Amino acid sequence: MESVLSVIVAKYNYWVYVVLMMIGFYAMIGKRNLVKKLIGMNIFQTAIILFFVSTGVKRGGGIPILDKYEVLEHGVRVASVDNPLPHVLMLTAIVVSVSVTGVALAILQRIHREYGTLEEDEILEKIGR
Amino acid sequence: MKTLALLASLAVGAVLLYGTKDFPAWGDPQSPASVHLSPHYIQNAVAETHVPNLVTAVLGDYRGYDTMFETVVIFCAGAAVVSVLRRSKS
Numbered sequence: 732m733e734s735v736l737s738v739i740v741a742k743y744n745y746w747v748y749v750v751l752m753m754i755g756f757y758a759m760i761g762k763r764n765l766v767k768k769l770i771g772m773n774i775f776q777t778a779i780i781l782f783f784v785s786t787g788v789k790r791g792g793g794i795p796i797l798d799k800y801e802v803l804e805h806g807v808r809v810a811s812v813d814n815p816l817p818h819v820l821m822l823t824a825i826v827v828s829v830s831v832t833g834v835a836l837a838i839l840q841r842i843h844r845e846y847g848t849l850e851e852d853e854i855l856e857k858i859g860r
Numbered sequence: 861m862k863t864l865a866l867l868a869s870l871a872v873g874a875v876l877l878y879g880t881k882d883f884p885a886w887g888d889p890q891s892p893a894s895v896h897l898s899p900h901y902i903q904n905a906v907a908e909t910h911v912p913n914l915v916t917a918v919l920g921d922y923r924g925y926d927t928m929f930e931t932v933v934i935f936c937a938g939a940a941v942v943s944v945l946r947r948s949k950s
Contacts, residue, residue, distance in 0.1 A: 761865030830937035
């Protein structure tokens with residue numbers, strides 16, 4: 732019982748992201764509305780971003796902003812500062828995801844202008860005839 | 861169709877949950893992500909760049925080219941949006 736509880740406490744953050752990714756993945760492949768598909772992709776990306784940021788957490792660690800003069804004089808204890816590299820990488824990922832979302836919304840607006848609908852099956856019907 | 865999508869996402873979720881078995885515990889200071897490269901940045905970034913914010917130091921000083929081409933990504937996205945939404949004269 733004790734070990735099960737410790738496993739839950741140690742790993743539940745990953746499970747939350749797996750559930751978020753499942754929701755996003757189901758929205759991407761199961762929904763027919765293209766805007767809902769796009770929202771599903773955003774949920775998926777958010778899950779990955781949260782997962783990476785959570786790998787940078789250290790128990791007993793603070794944010795990676797240091798006092799410059801104190802560090803130059805006394806140095807810094809690595810375990811007392813969170814890992815800054817996941818934050819940097821996720822900043823890049825957020826830029827890419829915002830760009831992709833913008834372009835996708837533009838293409839959706841163009842599709843709506845062309846076919847008058849955003850439902851996948853109706854668009855396929857109009858293309859087929 | 862919907863049941864197929866539900867089954868596929870449940871299968872992917874099961875595989876991912878199985879994969880978390882080997883992950884380090886949350887907040888472990890000795891996790892592999894925290895012991896390999898980041899101690900170098902934490903210890904030397906302030907002395908080398910004089911930037912107290914480590915995220916900004918890595919983003920702007922160590923990985924400046926990467927950040928520069930990030931702005932190229934934004935520019936390409938803006939150009940794509942404009943060219944997709946432009947109405948032709950005819």
